[in-house]
Amino acid sequence: MTATLRPVLTLAAKDILLEARTKDVLLSVVVFGVVVLVVFNFALDITPALADRLAPGVLWVSFSFAGVLAMNRAFAAEKERGSLEGLLLCPVSGDVLFFGKMLGIFVFMLVVQAVLLPIYGIMFNFAGFTPGLALSVLLVTVGFAALGTLFAAIAVQTRSREIMLPILFFPIVAPTLIAAVETTTAAVNGEGILSSGRWYPLLAIFDAVFILVCPWVFRAVLEE
Amino acid sequence: MAPKLALLIVATALMLADLYLIFIWAPTDAIQGEVYRIIYFHVPLAWTAFLAFFLVLIGSIAFLWKRSQRWDAFAHSSAEIGVILATVVLITGIIWAKPVWGVWWAWEPKLTTTLVLWLIYVGYLVLRNNAPSPAQGARYAAVLGIIGFADVPIIYFATEWWRGQHPDLVVGPAAESGLIGSDIYTVLMFSVLTFTVLFALLLWQRFSLRVVEDEARELTYVAQRQGLFPD
Numbered sequence: 001m002t003a004t005l006r007p008v009l010t011l012a013a014k015d016i017l018l019e020a021r022t023k024d025v026l027l028s029v030v031v032f033g034v035v036v037l038v039v040f041n042f043a044l045d046i047t048p049a050l051a052d053r054l055a056p057g058v059l060w061v062s063f064s065f066a067g068v069l070a071m072n073r074a075f076a077a078e079k080e081r082g083s084l085e086g087l088l089l090c091p092v093s094g095d096v097l098f099f100g101k102m103l104g105i106f107v108f109m110l111v112v113q114a115v116l117l118p119i120y121g122i123m124f125n126f127a128g129f130t131p132g133l134a135l136s137v138l139l140v141t142v143g144f145a146a147l148g149t150l151f152a153a154i155a156v157q158t159r160s161r162e163i164m165l166p167i168l169f170f171p172i173v174a175p176t177l178i179a180a181v182e183t184t185t186a187a188v189n190g191e192g193i194l195s196s197g198r199w200y201p202l203l204a205i206f207d208a209v210f211i212l213v214c215p216w217v218f219r220a221v222l223e224e
Numbered sequence: 225m226a227p228k229l230a231l232l233i234v235a236t237a238l239m240l241a242d243l244y245l246i247f248i249w250a251p252t253d254a255i256q257g258e259v260y261r262i263i264y265f266h267v268p269l270a271w272t273a274f275l276a277f278f279l280v281l282i283g284s285i286a287f288l289w290k291r292s293q294r295w296d297a298f299a300h301s302s303a304e305i306g307v308i309l310a311t312v313v314l315i316t317g318i319i320w321a322k323p324v325w326g327v328w329w330a331w332e333p334k335l336t337t338t339l340v341l342w343l344i345y346v347g348y349l350v351l352r353n354n355a356p357s358p359a360q361g362a363r364y365a366a367v368l369g370i371i372g373f374a375d376v377p378i379i380y381f382a383t384e385w386w387r388g389q390h391p392d393l394v395v396g397p398a399a400e401s402g403l404i405g406s407d408i409y410t411v412l413m414f415s416v417l418t419f420t421v422l423f424a425l426l427l428w429q430r431f432s433l434r435v436v437e438d439e440a441r442e443l444t445y446v447a448q449r450q451g452l453f454p455d
Contacts, residue, residue: 160354172344175375
């Protein structure tokens, strides 16, 4: 068990350390998240009355787009430095490579969300920092990280890499997005976790399915 | 007789019989009138599209397991036809929705699921085109073929429950109508059979074509290496 956990943590630590040193991707992704928020305010003219209804959707669009940017960057950097081949040379299984990258992306996205949530809270008069919201963010981010890691690894090796990831990613995570907005709406309206009955199990099942399937096919993606 | 020709004849015969049943034999619906007949295309096409995507899953798993180009050809052909079928499902759905529901589009669970599936498999074809080499394209597509189909039940339930929370989407007198009658059911089942046979024919043709394309590409490559063929 430690034999698998150690390399995973090492891989994730490498990515996190690299980012912590420069923070440039973090900053640009956070700024992008705020920009999306502003654009939506102009596009939808979100008055305080509408905010409760629209805020969850705007929040998750912003998180999704920012997340896709971050995932693209995570693998683009590896590709540019030629370290994808280096990863393959590591004497570890495809599972370890996958979970190492996924953990790095997961932590990164959590940090971005932690910075953006208070900003949204202020702009939309959020009262919703409930356990329900926290659980929702966690579960959805796990799903995003799993599928994002796999698809980013594919997309970065294709010709039109920036556009390929959103094309592949968004249709597959559609159920997660629906569940995310539903649970966030409930949280914003002050309802507890149990009132969003089926959405949390849906998120959990989604995560479970793709945590099982994605690592299995990851090595096939990295081969030359 | 060559098997492909036999299948072509059977498919043609079934389709002619089906067209007769759909347009002449099937009764007129009490509420929807004649426009309901589109169901005899819409539903069988949806079923065959779904079957096509399931076969993409089978082909993708077999390809990643055996690494045989034939399985890749099979998955690719099935995906292409599946996308065409899904496109027609969406178009017939839109055409049917306007007179019956009053709107061109509604985020109704089955339509939404079909749209998301369509996007996933269009992505499959786009990915193949954008891959750095055909071999890598085959591998990436196989991965997507597996992931995409694994997602189907989750997409269906998510859209079903989502729409359950916001049901106010269809308007018009026929919004709540169902179609009843055993004659309608009979024609529907026959249409499903007809379109499944048609799908089998299309898949076989496309698969054979793809195998020949692969051979042509290999021969071209060999000839180029020997300097016999202009680049």
